[in-house]
Amino acid sequence: MPRFGLLPPSRWPTLRSTESVSRTLAPAPSIPEPPPVAEEDESLRDRLRRRRRTEWKRKQRGQTFLDNLIVSVRGGSGGDGCVAFHREKFKPFGPPSGGNGGRGGDVYIMPTPHLTTLSSIAKKIRGNPGGNGQGTWQNGKNGEPLVIRVPLGTIVREIPRGDSRRSKDEWEAEEESIEGLNAEERLAKNARQPLDAERALYRQERERRLARRQRELEAPIYLDLDKEMDSSRPVDAPLGARHREPLGHLVASGGAGGLGNPHFLSQLNRAPKFATRGGPGERITLALELKILADVGFVGMPNAGKSTLLRALTGGRAKSEVASYAFTTLNPVVGIVRVAADGTFEGGVRPGQVHDETLIEQQQERERMQRGEYATALTRNQTSERHAGLRVDTDRGGYHFDMAETFRFTIADNPGLISDSSENVGLGHSFLRSMERSLALAYIVDLSSPAPWDELLVLREELEKYQPGMSRKARIVIANKADLLGGDGDDAAVAEAKAKLQQLEKFVAEQLVSGEGRRLDVVPVSAKFSQNLTRVVGLMRTYVQEARDLLVEQAPKELDVLQPGPLLTAPQ
Numbered sequence: 001m002p003r004f005g006l007l008p009p010s011r012w013p014t015l016r017s018t019e020s021v022s023r024t025l026a027p028a029p030s031i032p033e034p035p036p037v038a039e040e041d042e043s044l045r046d047r048l049r050r051r052r053r054t055e056w057k058r059k060q061r062g063q064t065f066l067d068n069l070i071v072s073v074r075g076g077s078g079g080d081g082c083v084a085f086h087r088e089k090f091k092p093f094g095p096p097s098g099g100n101g102g103r104g105g106d107v108y109i110m111p112t113p114h115l116t117t118l119s120s121i122a123k124k125i126r127g128n129p130g131g132n133g134q135g136t137w138q139n140g141k142n143g144e145p146l147v148i149r150v151p152l153g154t155i156v157r158e159i160p161r162g163d164s165r166r167s168k169d170e171w172e173a174e175e176e177s178i179e180g181l182n183a184e185e186r187l188a189k190n191a192r193q194p195l196d197a198e199r200a201l202y203r204q205e206r207e208r209r210l211a212r213r214q215r216e217l218e219a220p221i222y223l224d225l226d227k228e229m230d231s232s233r234p235v236d237a238p239l240g241a242r243h244r245e246p247l248g249h250l251v252a253s254g255g256a257g258g259l260g261n262p263h264f265l266s267q268l269n270r271a272p273k274f275a276t277r278g279g280p281g282e283r284i285t286l287a288l289e290l291k292i293l294a295d296v297g298f299v300g301m302p303n304a305g306k307s308t309l310l311r312a313l314t315g316g317r318a319k320s321e322v323a324s325y326a327f328t329t330l331n332p333v334v335g336i337v338r339v340a341a342d343g344t345f346e347g348g349v350r351p352g353q354v355h356d357e358t359l360i361e362q363q364q365e366r367e368r369m370q371r372g373e374y375a376t377a378l379t380r381n382q383t384s385e386r387h388a389g390l391r392v393d394t395d396r397g398g399y400h401f402d403m404a405e406t407f408r409f410t411i412a413d414n415p416g417l418i419s420d421s422s423e424n425v426g427l428g429h430s431f432l433r434s435m436e437r438s439l440a441l442a443y444i445v446d447l448s449s450p451a452p453w454d455e456l457l458v459l460r461e462e463l464e465k466y467q468p469g470m471s472r473k474a475r476i477v478i479a480n481k482a483d484l485l486g487g488d489g490d491d492a493a494v495a496e497a498k499a500k501l502q503q504l505e506k507f508v509a510e511q512l513v514s515g516e517g518r519r520l521d522v523v524p525v526s527a528k529f530s531q532n533l534t535r536v537v538g539l540m541r542t543y544v545q546e547a548r549d550l551l552v553e554q555a556p557k558e559l560d561v562l563q564p565g566p567l568l569t570a571p572q
């Protein structure tokens, strides 16, 4: 409703007549047709639409996997000093007795193998504050150190000055807090007294900050945390010595504690009624980046069976979702392949195992539970001879691979790559970052599709678009779903399947080469029915072994340093 109260009635607007109303409702003059949208605009719009859909899909399932994170870290602030005077019977004016504040807690960063994602790390981390001082000369408690636990394979970088993602440092924050205040207000805000002790404290804090700025310029923090920190007790430690668990790398130290009022006792002031505040902790902004360390990375189109293969190779231990729709896998999943001396692997020890779609398997599991099969299954300490009454559960447990294992490597299942993934179509190709450090890549194609070789060209192109030269890491083409070919075993269908495989092999030999001009191996398998997987594991093992040997060869020879120099050699 318009408010006319403030206007004289002569200036009130007149109500519109019905005629004018009907005029406004008359059909609008026809708008000229917009010019036809250029084809490029159309494709751009299409790409944006797909990107939005991708992001929506990732959000819908919750962002449980995170491989890039910016955290702002602040050391704990020091506790404040206390103003107190000692009181005792028959001593009405005791000496000043305020305790000092405790030091703020330092913040450390430590890699741990128990995490696989950065999603559990808070974006703002603040160290524990030091306790305030109290009366009767009680000093405040020092803040407990805080350890930020990050997954193995995390790279920590300090964000440099001038980068917009960086949060303020101590000086900038202090400047901002006193902006627009006059000198008196500034003094009151900081409660700083022009005293010698106070000045000394201020100088100390200034020096600390200057040293930190210097360090920031000369050696910004860069940590490549791909090794677990050794927490074992040194063998030569004295008996009964206290063993401190490692805390990791120091990233932000806590602020100094404030001084209590006994510090300001002087000849002129016998009853100082002031103490100092604790100093603020260091502030730093860190960029964390997680690079998964999988030895072999899977690259394939959606629905090629990558997740099924991961489950088959790890004996169902790696839980990657399997379903018959595209983009089931949204984030990389890592699994471990354990191999015995005779070439058998953990996933292959139970013959006849079928790795079906996740929902179907869950349903089967539920039915098995309802039939009470788990209740009568053998536990790890029981054998079928001693407990003849119990049934041997062939599907679960019972077989322990630990004794037989002689070699292990990790494999990573990835979301599907499609043509134009580099333009953020599908799930994009940012997840390929996690494979940059893989020792080898495996192409997975669906052999039952009409032209599996076309998939290979797309995959190679997308890898190259992500990082030129990346496709040279590919060592093997796994032709999955071979069980769907060959019909019921009639000669014509088998001959057709063989011809298709030969065509694929020919294509690979002619078109694809990996690093050092090597030909890629082609292996037909059925991930669902665990067929021909021993061969795949054997080949992967050789790639991983070769790459690891190469790494050892290229690594700087640490032993050379230990060789005795001319001064250490025994006299002739």
Ligand SMILES: Nc1nc2c(ncn2[C@@H]2O[C@H](COP(=O)(O)OP(=O)(O)OP(=O)(O)O)[C@@H](O)[C@H]2O)c(=O)[nH]1
Residues within 6 Å of the ligand: 300, 301, 302, 303, 304, 305, 306, 307, 308, 309, 321, 322, 323, 324, 325, 326, 327, 328, 329, 330, 355, 356, 357, 414, 415, 416, 417, 480, 481, 482, 483, 484, 525, 526, 527, 528, 529
């Ligand atoms: N017959 C047969 N079906 C298979 C085989 N491997 C996988 N499948 C089926 O193919 C479908 C897709 O399998 P997934 O393992 O989810 O495929 P993916 O490559 O991980 O797919 P995205 O995660 O979407 O990229 C599922 O229905 C599987 O049951 C196989 O060797 N034989």
Ligand SMILES: [Mg+2]
Residues within 6 Å of the ligand: 306, 307, 308, 320, 321, 322, 328, 329, 413, 414, 415
């Ligand atoms: Mg998958």
